[in-house]
Amino acid sequence: MVTPTEWLALMEALSRGFAGNSLVSFYHLSRSLLVKTEALFDHFDLAFREFFTGLEVPPEIFAELWQWLGQESLRREIGADALKDLPQYDWETVRKMFEERLKEQKEKHNGGNRWIGTGGTSPFGHGGHHPGGLRVGGEEGGGMAVKIAAERRFKGYRRDVTLDVRQIKVALKKLRHLRRTGSRLELDIDETVDKACKNAGEIELIFTPEHKNDVKVLLLMDAGGSMYPYAKLVDRLFSAANSVNHFAQFNHYYFHNSIYDYLRPEIDGRERIPTAQVLKELNPDHKVILVGDASMAPYELFMENGIIDYYDRNETAGIVWFERIASHFRRTVWLNPMPERYWRHPTIAAIGQVFPMFHLSLEGLDEAIKKLTAF
Amino acid sequence: MKDFTRYTGTSDYIVSEDLQNDVNVSIALGRPLLIKGEPGTGKTLLARSVAAGLGQELLTWNIKSTTKAQDGLYIYDTVQRLNDSRFGGNDVSNIENYIKLGKLGEAFARETQVVVLIDEIDKADIEFPNDLLAELDEMKFYIPETKKTIAARQRPAIIITSNSEKELPDAFLRRCVFHYIEFPNPELMEKIVRVHFPDLAEQMIQEAMTAFYQLRETEGLRKKPSTSELIDWLKALLAAGHNGKVDLQKNLPFLGALLKNENDYEIAARQRQAFQKRSAMTPFRR
Numbered sequence: 001m002v003t004p005t006e007w008l009a010l011m012e013a014l015s016r017g018f019a020g021n022s023l024v025s026f027y028h029l030s031r032s033l034l035v036k037t038e039a040l041f042d043h044f045d046l047a048f049r050e051f052f053t054g055l056e057v058p059p060e061i062f063a064e065l066w067q068w069l070g071q072e073s074l075r076r077e078i079g080a081d082a083l084k085d086l087p088q089y090d091w092e093t094v095r096k097m098f099e100e101r102l103k104e105q106k107e108k109h110n111g112g113n114r115w116i117g118t119g120g121t122s123p124f125g126h127g128g129h130h131p132g133g134l135r136v137g138g139e140e141g142g143g144m145a146v147k148i149a150a151e152r153r154f155k156g157y158r159r160d161v162t163l164d165v166r167q168i169k170v171a172l173k174k175l176r177h178l179r180r181t182g183s184r185l186e187l188d189i190d191e192t193v194d195k196a197c198k199n200a201g202e203i204e205l206i207f208t209p210e211h212k213n214d215v216k217v218l219l220l221m222d223a224g225g226s227m228y229p230y231a232k233l234v235d236r237l238f239s240a241a242n243s244v245n246h247f248a249q250f251n252h253y254y255f256h257n258s259i260y261d262y263l264r265p266e267i268d269g270r271e272r273i274p275t276a277q278v279l280k281e282l283n284p285d286h287k288v289i290l291v292g293d294a295s296m297a298p299y300e301l302f303m304e305n306g307i308i309d310y311y312d313r314n315e316t317a318g319i320v321w322f323e324r325i326a327s328h329f330r331r332t333v334w335l336n337p338m339p340e341r342y343w344r345h346p347t348i349a350a351i352g353q354v355f356p357m358f359h360l361s362l363e364g365l366d367e368a369i370k371k372l373t374a375f
Numbered sequence: 376m377k378d379f380t381r382y383t384g385t386s387d388y389i390v391s392e393d394l395q396n397d398v399n400v401s402i403a404l405g406r407p408l409l410i411k412g413e414p415g416t417g418k419t420l421l422a423r424s425v426a427a428g429l430g431q432e433l434l435t436w437n438i439k440s441t442t443k444a445q446d447g448l449y450i451y452d453t454v455q456r457l458n459d460s461r462f463g464g465n466d467v468s469n470i471e472n473y474i475k476l477g478k479l480g481e482a483f484a485r486e487t488q489v490v491v492l493i494d495e496i497d498k499a500d501i502e503f504p505n506d507l508l509a510e511l512d513e514m515k516f517y518i519p520e521t522k523k524t525i526a527a528r529q530r531p532a533i534i535i536t537s538n539s540e541k542e543l544p545d546a547f548l549r550r551c552v553f554h555y556i557e558f559p560n561p562e563l564m565e566k567i568v569r570v571h572f573p574d575l576a577e578q579m580i581q582e583a584m585t586a587f588y589q590l591r592e593t594e595g596l597r598k599k600p601s602t603s604e605l606i607d608w609l610k611a612l613l614a615a616g617h618n619g620k621v622d623l624q625k626n627l628p629f630l631g632a633l634l635k636n637e638n639d640y641e642i643a644a645r646q647r648q649a650f651q652k653r654s655a656m657t658p659f660r661r
């Protein structure tokens with residue numbers, strides 16, 4: 001989100017001529033002042049491309065901004081009064097449009113021809129001419145800037161799609177909020193020395209509650225067949241969680257589509273541990289992260305003996321086990337690698353009723369962690 | 376645009392036009408410039424170049440996990456004072472003797488404009504950047520012990536680097552000009568290499584660059600080699616007298632200068648072996 005502070009900074013920079021007369025400079029300038037993480041550069045590129053190649057942008061706004069940016073006079077000093085002439089509503093509208101476009105683009109990824117290159121109906125399309133003399137599509141003018149935006153060089157930095165181990169670790173580290181806990185006191189040497197100095201040498205011992213990290217994490221991962229496309233992602237999540245060595249305790253188990261009477265400690269091992277035992281052994285403080293696509297045949301989730309491994313049996317339906325887990329632990333989340341638009345599927349919807357469900361992307365992970373750390 | 380000194384790069388540092396502009400915008404608007412980018416892409420060096428380019432002094436504040444915002448402003452050295460009071464020394468009644476300005480404090484107190492580098496801000500506690508907001512906005516702070524205010528005579532240029540180990544708070548980000556140093560493309564990299572090695576044989580540059588970018592593409596590397604590793608590697612090659620005499624396509628000496636992670640080293644070494652085997656099997660194709 002662009003805040004007023006940032007917008008005003010851009011206005012100031014523009015009024016002082018930093019964008020010169022070129023849309024390329026404007027592209028860089030506005031990006032530096034409005035977007036503060038490379039993760040959102042790609043969103044910015046999309047918005048920029050839409051806006052400046054855009055044909056269905058209400059012409060008045062576009063023309064006004066365009067003129068204002070492109071005017072020869074801008075190269076000369078633009079006076080403070082000229083800046084005042086730029087009415088407030090302009091910003092609001094522009095910002096709203098900016099956000100709307102962003103949303104729009106998220107919803108239909110293929111863009112469609114509404115946004116890009118329908119050509120012809122507006123004086124601002126590719127190859128058109130601006131009355132003020134800036135050629136869109138020329139080397140120096142808008143075309144170049146739009147091309148830069150269209151390259152989408154920062155696609156790989158988006159956080160809503162990519163997830164590497166380091167990113168996950170950064171996210172997971174937020175779990176380990178250090179808290180001063182318990183009643184054990186430890187001598188705070190720094191504070192003691194400080195106090196003694198301030199008291200001109202009078203020694204006063206300062207004790208503070210023990211500083212300790214008490215975050216315990218239980219990771220339950222679906223290793224079923226439909227999860228295959230996401231295996232790498234889950235693996236990364238696991239290795240990240242495993243290497244965050246600040247958890248007081250870290251347990252993990254695998255399951256197959258749904259959780260039933262047993263969990264597996266190893267992804268392809270034979271060993272099985274009764275789910276009930278795990279629940280008994282782990283206290284409710286564990287923060288539980290379940291990972292799975294939650295997609296299966298309804299009977300696998302809702303019926304006794306619905307288990308997909310047909311030589312196996314389960315006396316209790318999967319959904320009941322999920323409910324038990326949800327009620328035993330205080331904080332649980334479900335991470336689903338499937339895009340949200342599929343979440344109406346009956347078993348996904350049912351599991352989503354039991355656990356707060358988030359998309360397995362960096363954004364989703366951040367949200368999930370907020371949920372896990374909330375009081 | 377004539378109302379301030381402009382940074383236009385220095386001969387020992389290759390800087391894109393966008394980055395130059397961002398430096399100038401940040402100085403003109405009096406907002407800190409936040410620099411991110413892969414390790415070794417010249418974030419720290421930028422500050423040195425800006426200071427040199429503007430003919431100003433550089434004050435570097437290196438951030439560690441234990442650094443507190445207060446350390447950059449001033450420290451009241453109570454331990455020294457206590458020591459002096461017991462064993463004699465300075466005038467203990469004058470607290471001012473025991474107030475030591477931090478890097479930011481020093482920058483504010485200078486008569487002339489300086490450049491301040493806050494290096495690797497993400498190493499500090501998550502609250503650290505927020506604790507500096509007011510001081511960075513107003514460029515002044517108050518010392519209660521001496522009842523004095525230290526205010527900048529000349530707003531220093533402030534350059535802040537981050538390796539994204541932690542996310543930075545929004546309130547802090549809002550105030551910054553942000554620049555992400557992209558990994559240099561081969562064209563830019565060639566310029567950087569020439570800055571460091573003006574006499575390098577053309578063929579060696581080309582071969583080294585090809586090998587380097589290929590190596591970066593290796594699947595599964597934990598840490599891709601960056602500009603600084605390329606420079607180190609070339610130094611090693613030169614020191615060993617390889618200028619233009621080795622076919623870097625065939626073998627890569629001093630691979631350890633490029634890949635410092637043991638795991639990565641093995642991955643790359645294995646891949647090169649496979650590659651060599653393949654080319655050995657097709658001796659007739661040219």
Ligand SMILES: Nc1ncnc2c1ncn2[C@@H]1O[C@H](COP(=O)(O)OP(=O)(O)OP(=O)(O)O)[C@@H](O)[C@H]1O
Binds near residue numbers: 390413417421570
């Ligand atoms: N644009 C450049 N021009 C000249 N040399 C460069 C450039 N970029 C990087 N280098 C070389 O790379 C080395 C590393 O740069 P620097 O220490 O500034 O990187 P950094 O981004 O601060 O890395 P880190 O994140 O590890 O602190 C420099 O000493 C220099 O040799």
Ligand SMILES: [Mg+2]
Binds near residue numbers: 494
């Ligand atoms: Mg550095």
